[in-house]
Amino acid sequence: MSDGPADGGRPRQRMRADAQRSIDTLLTAAAEVFATSGVDAPVRQITARAGVGAGTLYRHFPQRSDLIAAVFRHEVDACADAAASLVAQHEAVDALARWLQRFAAFIATKRGLSAALHSGDPAYDSLPSYFQQRFVPVLGALLDTAAKAGQIRSDIDPEDLLRAVGNLTLPAQEDDNGHTQRMIALLVDGLRYGTHGSV
Amino acid sequence: MSDGPADGGRPRQRMRADAQRSIDTLLTAAAEVFATSGVDAPVRQITARAGVGAGTLYRHFPQRSDLIAAVFRHEVDACADAAASLVAQHEAVDALARWLQRFAAFIATKRGLSAALHSGDPAYDSLPSYFQQRFVPVLGALLDTAAKAGQIRSDIDPEDLLRAVGNLTLPAQEDDNGHTQRMIALLVDGLRYGTHGSV
DNA sequence: TTGCTAACCGGAACAGCGTTCCGTATCGTC
DNA sequence: GACGATACGGAACGCTGTTCCGGTTAGCAA
Incomplete structure (x- = not known):
C-alpha cells in the first residue's frame, strides 16, 4: 500500500517527489510521537520532529483523524x-x-x-x-x-x-x-x- | 449533601453566602451546558451562563474534573x-x-x-x-x-x-x-x- | 449603626493549542 | 534554461484553559 494522502484511493496522478518525502517523514515522526506522547500529542510536536511546517501537515492530512x-x-x-x-x-x-x-x-x-x-x-x-x-x-x-x-x-x-x-x-x-x-x-x-x- | 467545593468533605467553617450562591449558580449552569454541549464545553460558556467570572469558577473548582x-x-x-x-x-x-x-x-x-x-x-x-x-x-x-x-x-x-x-x-x-x-x-x-x- | 478584615468576585492577561493563509521555493516538463 | 504547477514553511488568527490581582462584599465586633 502506498501511504498516500487521505483521499482513500490511489494517486490520480503522479505525486511530486518532495510531497511523497514529506508524507513519509510525517508518518514516521507521527508514529514516534504517538508512541511516546499518545495520539493527543500537539501537532507542533509532530511537525517539529519531522522538520516540516504546519501547512505541510495539513496539506496532506486535513483532519487529525486522517493522520492517525x-x-x-x-x-x-x-x-x-x-x-x-x-x-x-x-x-x-x-x-x-x-x-x-x-x-x-x-x-x-x-x-x-x-x-x-x-x-x-x-x-x-x-x-x-x-x-x-x-x-x-x-x-x-x-x-x-x-x-x-x-x-x-x-x-x-x-x-x-x-x-x-x-x-x-x-x-x-x-x-x-x-x-x-x-x-x-x-x-x-x-x-x-x-x-x-x-x- | 451540601454541594460544597471539591474538598470532598463538609465545610470546615461556614461558607460565605455569596460563595455558596456562586457555587449553586455554577452547578446549575454547568449542568445545562453539559446537557446541551457535552462535558467538553468551553469553560467560558459555563461562566457566561452563570453570569460569573472565570476566577470564580476556578476558585471553587480548581480542576475541570471537580466541576464535572x-x-x-x-x-x-x-x-x-x-x-x-x-x-x-x-x-x-x-x-x-x-x-x-x-x-x-x-x-x-x-x-x-x-x-x-x-x-x-x-x-x-x-x-x-x-x-x-x-x-x-x-x-x-x-x-x-x-x-x-x-x-x-x-x-x-x-x-x-x-x-x-x-x-x-x-x-x-x-x-x-x-x-x-x-x-x-x-x-x-x-x-x-x-x-x-x-x- | 458603623468600621474593619478576610473572603470573594470579575475580567484582563498569558500561554498553548489547532488551523489558515500566502509569499517563497522546488519539482517536472517543454 | 525557462516556465507553470505544486508544495513548503512559518507567521498569524481565533479559541482554549488557567492565573493573577485590584476592587467589592459579607459577616462580625464595637
Missing part, C-alpha cells in the same frame, strides 16, 4: 510485511513465533488508540477491517507453512490466534519485563503440541 | 431526593414507576460522561460508588413499599433493576419518541405480574 488512520495503516503494513523476511530467514515455526512477537509489539503501541477508535469519527470506520484483511492472511500463511512442515498442529484459526495474542498483550503494563513475550512463547508451544513425537 | 464530579453528584442527589415527594403524592407502585422514569431521564443526560469516567482521573473514582450508595436504598425503599402494599412482587433486587433501566436507556437515541419510557412502563408491568389476581 494513516499511521495506523502504515504500521499495520510494516508489521504484515515483516512476515516475508522472517519466513526467508527462519524455519517455519520459528518465523511464526517471531512474527507473533512482532505483532504483540505492534499491539502494545496501540494503547491510546482505542478511545479514538470509538470516537465515532467515520475516518476510523475502515480501520478494523483493514486490520483483519491484512493480518489474517499473513498469519494464516505462517500457520499453514508450519503445519505442512509438521512443526505445529493444523487446527488453528488465524483469527482466533490473532485475537488471543491481542488480548494477551492488551492488559500488559509497559514494564512487564518480557511477561507478554513469555506468554506468547507458551502459546506457540501449545501449537506444537500434538505433532509428530509428542502427544 | 460535583455536577454529577448534584444531579444524583436531585434524582434521589425526588423519590420522597413522589411517594408523598402517589400510590406506591405509581411512585415507583414515576421515579424510574425520572431515573431514566437522569441517565439519558449522562451520555458524554462515560468517556470522562474512564479517563483515569482519580477525581472520578468515587462517582460509581456514590451512584450506588445513593440510588440503591432509594429504589429499595420504593420497591419495598410497593411490595408490602401488594402491588408488585417482592423478589426484585434494586441493584438489578437499576442496571436494567440504565441499560435500557443507554442505547436510546435523542429522538426516541418515548420508546424508553414505554420500555420502562413495560418493566413496571413486569413487576406487577405475580401479585394478587394475576398469575
Whole structure:
C-alpha cells in the first residue's frame, strides 16, 4: 500500500517527489510521537520532529483523524510485511513465533488508540477491517507453512490466534519485563503440541 | 449533601453566602451546558451562563474534573431526593414507576460522561460508588413499599433493576419518541405480574 | 449603626493549542 | 534554461484553559 494522502484511493496522478518525502517523514515522526506522547500529542510536536511546517501537515492530512488512520495503516503494513523476511530467514515455526512477537509489539503501541477508535469519527470506520484483511492472511500463511512442515498442529484459526495474542498483550503494563513475550512463547508451544513425537 | 467545593468533605467553617450562591449558580449552569454541549464545553460558556467570572469558577473548582464530579453528584442527589415527594403524592407502585422514569431521564443526560469516567482521573473514582450508595436504598425503599402494599412482587433486587433501566436507556437515541419510557412502563408491568389476581 | 478584615468576585492577561493563509521555493516538463 | 504547477514553511488568527490581582462584599465586633 502506498501511504498516500487521505483521499482513500490511489494517486490520480503522479505525486511530486518532495510531497511523497514529506508524507513519509510525517508518518514516521507521527508514529514516534504517538508512541511516546499518545495520539493527543500537539501537532507542533509532530511537525517539529519531522522538520516540516504546519501547512505541510495539513496539506496532506486535513483532519487529525486522517493522520492517525494513516499511521495506523502504515504500521499495520510494516508489521504484515515483516512476515516475508522472517519466513526467508527462519524455519517455519520459528518465523511464526517471531512474527507473533512482532505483532504483540505492534499491539502494545496501540494503547491510546482505542478511545479514538470509538470516537465515532467515520475516518476510523475502515480501520478494523483493514486490520483483519491484512493480518489474517499473513498469519494464516505462517500457520499453514508450519503445519505442512509438521512443526505445529493444523487446527488453528488465524483469527482466533490473532485475537488471543491481542488480548494477551492488551492488559500488559509497559514494564512487564518480557511477561507478554513469555506468554506468547507458551502459546506457540501449545501449537506444537500434538505433532509428530509428542502427544 | 451540601454541594460544597471539591474538598470532598463538609465545610470546615461556614461558607460565605455569596460563595455558596456562586457555587449553586455554577452547578446549575454547568449542568445545562453539559446537557446541551457535552462535558467538553468551553469553560467560558459555563461562566457566561452563570453570569460569573472565570476566577470564580476556578476558585471553587480548581480542576475541570471537580466541576464535572460535583455536577454529577448534584444531579444524583436531585434524582434521589425526588423519590420522597413522589411517594408523598402517589400510590406506591405509581411512585415507583414515576421515579424510574425520572431515573431514566437522569441517565439519558449522562451520555458524554462515560468517556470522562474512564479517563483515569482519580477525581472520578468515587462517582460509581456514590451512584450506588445513593440510588440503591432509594429504589429499595420504593420497591419495598410497593411490595408490602401488594402491588408488585417482592423478589426484585434494586441493584438489578437499576442496571436494567440504565441499560435500557443507554442505547436510546435523542429522538426516541418515548420508546424508553414505554420500555420502562413495560418493566413496571413486569413487576406487577405475580401479585394478587394475576398469575 | 458603623468600621474593619478576610473572603470573594470579575475580567484582563498569558500561554498553548489547532488551523489558515500566502509569499517563497522546488519539482517536472517543454 | 525557462516556465507553470505544486508544495513548503512559518507567521498569524481565533479559541482554549488557567492565573493573577485590584476592587467589592459579607459577616462580625464595637
